[in-house]
Amino acid sequence: MTALAHERPAALSSPGRRIGNVMRMHVANPWPAVLLPWLILFAIHAMMLAIWAIISHYAGPDLDADAFRYSGGISWIVFYLMSIAIQATNATFRFALGFSATRRDYYLGTLAFFLITAAMFSTGIGVLALVERATDGWGMGGSLYAPAYLYDRSFGEIVFHFFTLIALFAVIGLLIGAMYVRWRATGLYAFFGALSLVLLGLTWWLLDAGWGPVGRFFTETPLVGILAWTLPVTVVLAVLGWVALRRAPARG
Amino acid sequence: MTAVEATRVTKTFGAVTAVDAASFAIPEGAITGLLGRNGAGKTTLMNLITGQDFATSGTLRVFGERPVENPRVLSRVCFIKESQSYPDSYRGRHVLAMAPHFFPHYDAALADRLVADFDVPLSRPVKKMSRGQRSALGAIVGIASRAELTLLDEPYAGLDAVARHVFYDRLLEDYAEHPRTVVLSTHLIDEAADLLERVIVIHGGRIVIDEEAEDLRGTASTVVGRHADVEAFVAGRDVMSRERVGGIASATVAGLSAHDKARAAESGLEVTAVSLQQLIVRRTGGDPHDARTHTTEEASS
Numbered sequence: 001m002t003a004l005a006h007e008r009p010a011a012l013s014s015p016g017r018r019i020g021n022v023m024r025m026h027v028a029n030p031w032p033a034v035l036l037p038w039l040i041l042f043a044i045h046a047m048m049l050a051i052w053a054i055i056s057h058y059a060g061p062d063l064d065a066d067a068f069r070y071s072g073g074i075s076w077i078v079f080y081l082m083s084i085a086i087q088a089t090n091a092t093f094r095f096a097l098g099f100s101a102t103r104r105d106y107y108l109g110t111l112a113f114f115l116i117t118a119a120m121f122s123t124g125i126g127v128l129a130l131v132e133r134a135t136d137g138w139g140m141g142g143s144l145y146a147p148a149y150l151y152d153r154s155f156g157e158i159v160f161h162f163f164t165l166i167a168l169f170a171v172i173g174l175l176i177g178a179m180y181v182r183w184r185a186t187g188l189y190a191f192f193g194a195l196s197l198v199l200l201g202l203t204w205w206l207l208d209a210g211w212g213p214v215g216r217f218f219t220e221t222p223l224v225g226i227l228a229w230t231l232p233v234t235v236v237l238a239v240l241g242w243v244a245l246r247r248a249p250a251r252g
Numbered sequence: 253m254t255a256v257e258a259t260r261v262t263k264t265f266g267a268v269t270a271v272d273a274a275s276f277a278i279p280e281g282a283i284t285g286l287l288g289r290n291g292a293g294k295t296t297l298m299n300l301i302t303g304q305d306f307a308t309s310g311t312l313r314v315f316g317e318r319p320v321e322n323p324r325v326l327s328r329v330c331f332i333k334e335s336q337s338y339p340d341s342y343r344g345r346h347v348l349a350m351a352p353h354f355f356p357h358y359d360a361a362l363a364d365r366l367v368a369d370f371d372v373p374l375s376r377p378v379k380k381m382s383r384g385q386r387s388a389l390g391a392i393v394g395i396a397s398r399a400e401l402t403l404l405d406e407p408y409a410g411l412d413a414v415a416r417h418v419f420y421d422r423l424l425e426d427y428a429e430h431p432r433t434v435v436l437s438t439h440l441i442d443e444a445a446d447l448l449e450r451v452i453v454i455h456g457g458r459i460v461i462d463e464e465a466e467d468l469r470g471t472a473s474t475v476v477g478r479h480a481d482v483e484a485f486v487a488g489r490d491v492m493s494r495e496r497v498g499g500i501a502s503a504t505v506a507g508l509s510a511h512d513k514a515r516a517a518e519s520g521l522e523v524t525a526v527s528l529q530q531l532i533v534r535r536t537g538g539d540p541h542d543a544r545t546h547t548t549e550e551a552s553s
Contacts, residue, residue, distance in 0.1 A: 012327050013356065021353040028350055029341040091339040097304050098336045099354040100326040100399075246321075250304040 015105070022096055022109025023116070026088060033084050033117060037077055038124070044073045045144060052140045068142035069151055077121060078165050082173040085114055089177025089245075097250035107178075107245050111238060114170040122162035129158050149223065157224060164227045164234070171237045178244035253280040255401050255433040256301055261310035263296055270296040272457035273310065278435060278450070283427065285448035285465070286437040287532055293457040294437040295333060298403050301435075302331040314401065330355055330399030332390040334406040344374035344381070344389055355397035362426065363396035369418050383410030391419050395426055403435045416440070420447060441529035451528065455536040469525055472534075473513065476502040477521035485516055492534050504534070 013021075027034060052068050059067075088110065096106045129146035137143055143151050146158050153161070179187045206214060218226065256278040263271040271293045278284050288294050299305035300312060303319040303326060312319060319325045338347060348367070352358040367374060370388035378386060391407045408416045424447065427434065438444050451468055453461035461468065472492060475482055479501040490506040504526055508516070513523045 012324055015323075018323060021350075024353060025339075025350055028346040029339070029343065032341050087340070091337060094337045095339055095342075098331065098333065099350065100302070100329050100331070101354065102303075102321045102323050102326060104321060105323065247306065249299070249306065251299060 018101065018105040019109040019112060022101055022106050023113045025092060025096060025099075026110065026113045033081075033088075034120075037080055037121065040080075041074075041077065044076075048073050048142065048144050049138060049140070052138075052142050056140060065141060066151075068137065068140060070148050071142065071144055072147065073144050074125065074147065077125075078162075078169045081114070081117060081121070081166055082169040085170045085173025086177045086180075089174055090180055093177075093181050093245070093248070094250045103246055103248065107242055110174065111171075114174065115167060118163050118166035118170060121166055122159045125162050126155050126159035130155055153223070160224060161227055164230045168230045168234045168237075171234050171241065175237050175241040175244065178241045178248065181250075182244045182248040254278060255280045255315060256435075257313045258301075259311045261297075261300060261312055262308050263293075263300060263305065264308045269457050271300065271307075271454075274454070274457070274459045275310075276452055276459050276462045278433065278452070280433050281431050282449040283434040283436060283447050284450040284452060285441075285444060286435055286452050286454065287439070287441055288437075288454040289439065289536060292454045292536075294454055295335070295405055297454060298331060298333065298405050298435070298437065302326070302329055302403060304331070327356060328400040329403070330394055330397040330401070331403040332394035332405065332407055334387065334390075334409045336386075336390055338378040340377075340379060342378050344372055344376055344378060344385075347378060347389055347393065348374065351393050351397065355393075355399055357398040357400075357430075359396050359398060363392050366392040366395060366422060369422060370415060384412065384415065387411050388415065395423055398426070398430050398432060401433045401435070403437075405437045406439075407436070408438075408440075416443065420444070423447070441532055442527055445528040448528075451532075453532055453536065460535060461532070465528065468531065469528060472504055472506050472526040472531055473508045474502055474504045474524050474526055475516050475521045476500065476524070477519070481519050481521055485519060485521055504530075 048071060055067070056063055092110070093106060096109075097103070101109075125145050128144075129150070132138060132143065132145050146153060150158055150161060176188065176191075179191055183190070221229075254277045256276075258277070259275050260273045261271055261275070262269065262273050274293075274297065286294050286297065296305065300307050301314060301319060303321060306320065314325045315328060317325050319329070348360075348363055351363070352360060370392065372385055372388050372392065373381070376385070378389065381389070387406075387408050387410050391404070391411075394402055394404050394407060408419050411419065420443070423434070436444060436447065445465070448465045451461060451463055451465050452459060475485060477485075477500070479496060479499050482501040482503050486503045486505050492504040492506060494503045495501065508523070516523050
C-alpha cells in the first residue's frame with residue numbers, strides 16, 4: 001500500500017501546461033466564442049451591403065460621400081464577448097475545479113484565453129478594414145469595420161482600438177462572473193447598486209464642475225492615448241476579478 | 253499511509269453547521285464508504301477534501317499537504333460529484349476530450365470501453381442528457397482517471413440496477429489492476445457494502461462511525477426464534493431492536509462473541525449478521541421511511 005505513490009510517474013505538469021489546459025477547455029467546443037461571432041458578423045455585413053445598395057439606388061447622385069461612414073454594425077462584438085466572459089466564469093469555473101484545476105490556473109488560463117480572443121478579433125477586424133478601403137468601401141463607400149472616428153485611422157490604430165475595448169469589456173465580464181460565483185445574486189445586487197450610486201455621483205460632478213477637465217481630456221488626447229488609458233483600468237479590473245474568485249467555492 | 257487526514261474540520265453556512273468538528277483518516281489503497289443520510293454533510297466534506305470549498309476551522313491534509321489551491325495534491329485527485337456542472341456548449345465527447353489533460357493517469361481506451369458498457373450518447377449535449385446518462389459520464393471519467401485519490405459522490409444517481417452493477421464491476425476490476433484510494437459516498441448501502449473496506453458514517457455533520465467494514469459487520473447480530481427463548485437469550489444484553497409476530501420474536505443485539513453465537517444456536521435460535529445498512533440506519537437515529545416499511549411488514553405477516 002505504501003508503494004502506491006512510487007509506482008506512478010510524476011503527475012504534476014508545469015504551470016504553463018496547466019494554464020494551457022484551461023484555455024483548451026474554453027475552446028473544446030469552439031462554436032460560441034470563436035466561430036459564431038464571425039458568422040454573425042458576416043451576416044450583418046451582408047445585410048449592411050443590401051441596405052446600402054437599396055439606399056444608393058433610391059438616393060441616386062444626391063447621396064453624401066460620407067453617408068455610409070457611421071454604421072454601428074461592429075460594436076456589438078465587444079458586448080457579445082463580454083456576455084461570453086460572464087457565462088464562461090459561471091459554467092467553466094465549476095467544471096474546471098471539478099476537473100481538479102486550481103482557481104489560480106483557472107483564472108490565468110481564462111484571462112489568457114480572452115486576451116488571445118481579443119487579439120484574434122481585433123486583428124481580423126483590422127484586416128477586413130484594410131480590405132474595405134482597398135475595395136472603396138465594398139464598392140459603395142461604406143465603412144463597416146472602421147466606422148466613424150476610425151475611418152481614416154491606420155491598421156495599427158484600428159487593431160489597438162478593438163483589442164483594448166474587447167479586453168476591457170471581457171475583463172468586466174470576468175469580474176461580474178467571478179462576483180457571481182463568489183457571492184451569488186446577492187453580490188451582484190450589491191455591486192450594481194453601488195455602481196449606480198457611483199455613476200450618479202459622477203454625473204452630478206461632471207454636470208456641476210468637472211466637465212471642463214474631463215471634456216478637455218477626451219477632445220485633446222489623441223485616440224490612441226485615450227485607448228491606452230483603458231489598459232491600466234483593465235489590469236485593475238482583472239486583479240479585482242482574481243480577488244473575487246480566489247475564495248470562491250465550487251458548490252453545486 | 254493515509255490519503256486523507258482530517259482534524260476537527262468544521263464548515264458552517266450561516267447558522268447551519270454542515271460539518272461539525274470531523275476528525276478521521278482515510279487509508280491509502282482502500283475503498284472507503286462515506287455514508288449518511290441526505291443533508292448529513294457528505295458532499296460538503298468531499299468539497300472540503302478536494303479544496304472546492306473552504307473549511308471554517310480545523311485542518312485537512314491530503315497526501316500530507318493542504319489541498320486548497322495546491323496543484324501537487326489536486327493533480328492526484330479526481331472528484332466526481334452528482335451535481336457536477338458542465339459548460340453549456342459541451343457535448344459528451346467534449347468532456348471526455350478534456351479529461352486526459354487534467355488527469356495524468358487517464359486511460360482513454362478504458363473510457364471508450366466504459367462508454368460502450370454504459371451506452372452514453374457522446375454526441376448529445378450534456379445539458380440534454382438524462383440524469384442517468386450524466387451520472388454515467390461522470391462515473392466513466394472517475395474510473396478512467398485512475399487518480400490516486402478518487403472521490404465519487406453519489407456516482408450513480410439516476411442509473412438503473414443493471415447500470416449500477418456495471419459500475420460496481422468495472423470499478424472493482426480496474427481497482428484490482430490499478431490500486432488506488434477510492435472514497436464512495438452513497439445511500440444505497442447494501443448494494444455497495446461488499447465493495448467497502450472501511451466505513452465512515454456522518455450524521456448531522458458529525459462522524460458517528462469510522463471503522464473497518466469487517467469489524468462493523470460483526471458488531472451486531474439478529475437472533476430469531478420462539479419468543480421465550482429469544483427473551484431468555486437477550487436478557488441483560490444490549491438490545492438494539494425487538495420485533496414479535498405471534499410466538500416468533502427477533503432481537504438485534506450488539507457484540508455477540510463466537511461463544512455467544514454457539515450458545516444461541518444450542519437453544520434453537522437462528523443467528524444472522526445484521527447488514528451494514530440496518531446497522532447504520534439504527535446508529536443514525538432511524539429512518540422514518542425504513543421504520544414504515546418495518547411496520548407494514550409486521551402488519552401483513
